[in-house]
Every structure is written in C-alpha cells, then in structure tokens.
Amino acid sequence: MIGLSTSAFYERATRQIGGLRSQAEKLQQQIGSGERLAKSSDDPVAAARMRMLERGERLAQIDQRNSGRAQTDLKIADQALGSIADVVIRAKELAMQAANQTISPEQRSAIGGELAGLRQSLLSIANGRNAAGHALFGGQATGAAYTYDETSATYVGTDGADLIGLGDGQSVDPAVTGPEVFAFEVDGTTTDIFAVLGNLASALQSGGDSSAAASAALAGLDAGLDKVTTAQTVVGGRLSWIEIMDQRREANGELVADEKAAVGGANLAATMTRLQEVMTVLEASQASFVRLSGLSLFGMMR
Template sequence: MPIVSTSTSAFYERARASMKDLRSQAETLQAQLGSGEKLTRASDDPVAAARLRTLSRLESLSSIDTTNADRANADLSLADSAISNMATTIIRAQELATQAASSTLTDQQRAGIGAELDQIHDDLISLANSRDSNGHALFGGESAGNAYSVDASGNAVYIGTNSTGDLPIGDGQTVARSITGPQIFSFTDASGNTTDVMATVKALSDALKGGSTDPAGAAADALESLKQGIDTLTTGQTVVGTRLAWLDVVSERRSTLTELRTTEEASLGGTDIASTVAQLQQTLTVLEASQASFTKLSGLSLFDNLR
C-alpha cells in the first residue's frame, strides 16, 4: 500500500510557487497602471492585439490623409484670397472703363486711365503667379514655376499645365488643391473668340493710349468683356469654395472616426484604472496573507504537539 506524504521540501516548493505567482500578478498589474496599456505582449490576447495593429495602421493612414487635407485647405484658401483680390482689381478696371466710355473725357485723360489699366494688368499677372503653400504656382496646375509669362508684346501667356494635382484625403477620395489660370480668367467673348480678362485689360489700355480711333467705343465694348471676366472669376471662386466646404465635411468625418478608433483602442488595450487598482489591492492582500500563513506554518513542528 503506497504511503502518501507531504514532505517539507514539497511544502516549501508549493508555497514558493504560489507566492511567486502572486508577486508576478502584482507586478503585471503595477506595470499596466504605469504604462496605461493592458497588453504587454501579443500573446496576452492575440485577437485584441491584431485589432490594435489594424487600428494603428488606420491611424497612420489617417495622419497622412490629414496632412494632405491640410495642404489642400491651405492652397485652396490661398486661391480664394487671391481670386477675391483679382475680383477687386477687375471691378476697378470696370470703373475705369465706364469713365473712359464717357465722351466728355479728353485724350489725355483717357491716356491717364490707360496708364492705371497697365498697373491693373501687372497686378493681375502678379496675382495669377501667386504661390501655394509649397512655393509652387498656385494657378499653374502642376507646374513648379510661374503660371503666366509675359511675351514680347506684353501679353500674359499661360505656361502652366491643364490640370491641378489631386491630393488623396481618405476613403478613396481626392480633391484638387487649386484651380488653373484659364479656369478663372478665360472666357468666350461676344465674337465667339476665346480670350481672358488680362488680354481685355491690356487691349483697353492700348486703345486708350492712342491705339484706337474710337477709344470711347473701345471702352464701352470692354465693359461687356470685363463683366464676363468677373462672371468667370466668380464661377472659379465658387468651385474653390465648394472644395473648401467639402474638406470641412471630410475633416469632421475623419475626426469622428479618430474618436471612435481612440475609444476602441482604449477599450481593447487600455488599462481600466479603477478595476486594475482593485485587482492589485486584492492580489497584494492575498500575497500578504499567504506570506503570513507560510511564516506561521513553517514554524510549526510535530514535536510541539507531543507531551
């Protein structure tokens, strides 16, 4: 018949293993409180760890999309401001054309108006060559240099590309970061010819400075072209404003998704402070009780009970 006995060494080994396990639990809980992370390694919860990796990847992609959206927002805001300044400049050209169309003006007065129109022409070229947030042509499409150059006759010539670069802003969506020069300047005049507002201003200036036998008539004709130029510019600004509004919608949606991801990450991998503190206190209490019991039991001897 086998004799089952509990040796002293076995008793010590079990007690040591039990207290080691409790100490390990306490250290793990303390580490969780210190780091704020519930998972110290993927093997703690493989499913949660995999989901956390996915969330981290989505957050990295969202960061890239945010950077692109911020750049698009900056460039479109710059375009909106530049177009507003262009509109103010063209409105002044309309005012001057209205004055020049009056038959009461002298040739010298019209020449003076022509000189101011030359300045307006230069201002429009300068605005058309505005730079984006990266220092590239704002209205030159994907061109790095200027959007417009001036030829030997003083005419503004578009030298940019036909389209602007698109920036990805998440979920497969893109947005054009600006608008090209022809989209805000070019229009079809009353004769059916394609022209632009800068050409209109220059032609009027030349006419008022002696380039036309009927400068008043030229000024009157220019008024309709300038009106078309303002309409084209307004349409372009509307497009820019629509893109800015769309970026706001996308940004709000991205913020909502980021909050949802943060909440899920906290739920999966974050430490519940109240629960973890309670578990730590319980573990330390059990550890302290185990140590006390071990100390008391290890001091007992069979001979103490013999009389």
C-alpha cells in the same frame, strides 16, 4: 524523506508567491498605463484588433496632414481670387469712365496708364505661389503659370494639379488653373482678361476711338468677372468639402479611441479591486510561508 518534503514545500511556496507578485506587478502596470495589453500574448485577438486600429490612426494622421496642405493652398487661391475680383471691378469702373465721350485725351491716357498697371497686377497675382512655392494657378508647373510681354500673355502651366487624398477614397483638387480663372469667351471668341486690359490700355493711350474700345471691353470685363466669381465658388466648395471630411475624420477618431479603450484599455475600478485581492492573498501567503517554514525547521531540528 523530511528533506524531500521540505524542498518541495519551499519550491511550491516560492512559485506561488512569485506568481502572485507577478500578477500584482502586471495589475499595477495596467493601472499606471491605463492599458490592459502589455504584450500580444495577453489577448491575441484583442492585440490584433488594436494593431488594426492603430494602423487606421496612422493613416488618419496622414490624411489630416494632406487635408491641411490642401486647405492652405485653397485658402491662398481664395485670397488671390478676391484680389483678382477687386482688380477687375476697378477695371470696369475705369472702362465706364473711358466710354464717356466728354473726357479729355489726357484723362483717357491716364485711365489707359492705370489699366496697364492693373494688367500687370493681375499678371503678378497669376504667377503667385502656393505654400510649397509652386505656381498657384499653374497646375503641376513648378515655375511661372504665365509668360508675358506688353501685348500678350501665354499660359505655360499644366491642365491641372495632382489630387490630394483626404481618406475614405475621397480626394480634392488643391488649386484652380490659370485658364479656369482668366480665360473666357466673348461672342464665341476665346480671350483672356490680360488681352482685354492690354487692348483697352493701348487704345486709350494711343488716342484712337477710345470710347468704342472701352464699350467693347466692358463685355470682356463682365465675362472675366463672371469667370472669377465661378472660380471663387469652386474653391469655396472644395474648402467646404475638406471641412466635412475633417469633421468625419474627427468623429471616426473618437469612435476609434472609444474602441481602443474598450479593447485594450484597463478597467481601472475592476483592476484596482483585483490588485487588492491579489495583494491580500500575497500577504496571507507570505505570512503562512513564514509560519510553516518555521515549523518545518523546528521539525528538522528535533
């Protein structure tokens, strides 16, 4: 009888002390990690919510990478558009000089040569590349946006680029196409800046009626500059939209972080207090076990 009672005593004491040690270890782990949930069974409802929040965070990270990629490409396009505007403005200055009937044939020829060089510069910019190495103004094209010779340029890109998702069902076009930048209408006729510059350069270098050609080209250059300015506005608007979505994502991220802390985070003050309580009980239980086990052994010896 004494043996059975002593065995039961030891078993109960071992379970009690083991349970207290397990609680203490769990509380210490929570304090060290700052997390309340070590496994789903600790709180199934909270664990399910935490998984949803973590999935949202992973999706937000994808959206952030997409945002960065779109922003980079649009900034490259914006810089290119600024260079295009500078070229067209310089071409307008030269066309106004060429329209002056008092300049010499040599001066007209020199202006024509510079205009031909400006046309080539625009073609080089038009066939620039984005961050991925694709045609900057070619839509989805991976090669050049334009093929050209000394008299003409042909757009060989696509109608547009793939939209890039920014999250919350929102997306952005990361580029503008060649026709959106370089093509326009003058007196109801569709043309492009390459044709305007090429025709003017040829007229000035050939010695024909360059004054009339220069005056006619100014209307095309004005229309071309308006088109470039419009493209700059479009790109600027898209960059602003990306910034708004980034700010919204950042704000949502802060809310998610707060909710994760509330749902799965450990309340350090309360946890430390609870740990102290458990450690006090554990120490008392161990001391009691030592005393009671000594009495049990003494009883058995008697």
